[in-house]
Amino acid sequence: RKEVEQDPGPFNVPEGATVAFNCTYSNSASQSFFWYRQDCRKEPKLLMSVYSSGNEDGRFTAQLNRASQYISLLIRDSKLSDSATYLCVVNGGSYIPTFGRGTSLIVHP
């Protein structure tokens, strides 16, 4: 069974903290990887795509380790507005995207 596993969370951090989420996937044929953000009862919104070893966008850095089948998301200088659920999404060779359960982040003042 092809699975995507994420840190259970919730992560409760103060503003300004650095926080990292992990995601492991079981399908070694996976081709592409994404981090989405989902606010309560809203649709997932793309945060970052991860196509090679990693990707950086401002305060957000995603890294991919194909050998260990592992993806991470690092958020630096956390803002209150970063509070959300972060979804790891993995696309296998046959395109059926698999979502992780998500990790909840709560940033407090």
Next chain:
Amino acid sequence: EPEVTQTPSHQVTQMGQEVILRCVPISNHLYFYWYRQILGQKVEFLVSFYNNEISEKSEIFDDQFSVERPDGSNFTLKIRSTKLEDSAMYFCASIAMLAGPSTDTQYFGPGTRLTVL
């Protein structure tokens, strides 16, 4: 910025009734999806659709479900005889298919919350 739209935002129905959920993908997109998310659980893939036919479907997408693209803009999900366990958020998504379905970014609609009583 173009966006995926879905109607209705909330649908309440009686068990055994048929429901049709509607989506308007982004206009130049070619590949469409339906997902569901039961409250508190993960997003689950239902079906993908390309070139007027189903491309992939999951185990969840049984004979009770069907999809259609009746015209050039709408993409619908029909549930023939709803069950209590069909209560969930249903998200539509689309991609442009520039580089292939496994690498393109999916854009999600705001979802339809289906409540089956």
